Amino acid sequence: MTSKSIATATLPFLLALGTGFVSAQPAKPEAPPQFTNVAEEKRFHALVSELRCVMCQNQSLADSNAQIARDLRNEVLELMRQGKSDAQIKDFLVARYGEFVLYRPQVESKTWLLWFGPALVLLAGGFIVAGLVRRRSSIATTTNDDEQEW
Template identity: 75%
Template sequence: MVAALLLVLASLPGLAQIADPAPLRFTNPAEEQRFHALVTELRCVMCQNQSLADSNAQIAHDLRREVLTLMRQGKSDEQIRDYLVARYGEFVLYKPRVEERTWLLWFGPALLLLVGGGVVARVVRRHAGEGGLPTDDRQEW
């Protein structure tokens, strides 16, 4: 029993995530500002509800380094986004692009609102066409 406990305790460090070895260093304030603007509009593929800037997941650390590397290779912001979308899918963008596959995502709520408004208008017209309130004055309230 003691040997099994020691074996489990010895394996725990292997389960821990490796901390980011060194913080990112920027060559100038403009590079840092561009980097932060870009990573705040990209989603962490592991956390799903956090941006790359907010996430502490190891993959977010790796992706931040990848973004900085691509920036230093002279890639534009759009090229970096395209690279990440090709690798991880449209999900990596907080604001998906308006295209054939995403039109329902962008215009679905407005469509539902229009359909709902049409249903409400139809119900109101139908009840108004039935004569509305009864005109029997003999009834006491």
């Protein structure tokens, strides 16, 4: 075979690979987990809906289709079957991925701003609005008193 015939034979394959028609590793659909009973299934779904996908960041483990989310779902199920409690599973994932993996982080000194910051901003906004309303009403009252003639 000549180099020209090899190039001619491989050109369609390379073009298909470049356009995405041929995939190097086809995506394998995830088989749904097999639960031993209904209680295990409910616990699993409740737990993975409280945990955040570390890759997607705005989706729970239950909603994400990322490979790491699939792996973490399998790991959560394995830890459940080892007899770990929900708190132990969350602690394991926090130790591995940080507080970010939790949708509801713990209330600690380093998360106070996260928990109480919105209320402080709302409270400060209320004080500012109340001050502006008071100032305008006092200016309007003073102006009306000066213009009135009895």
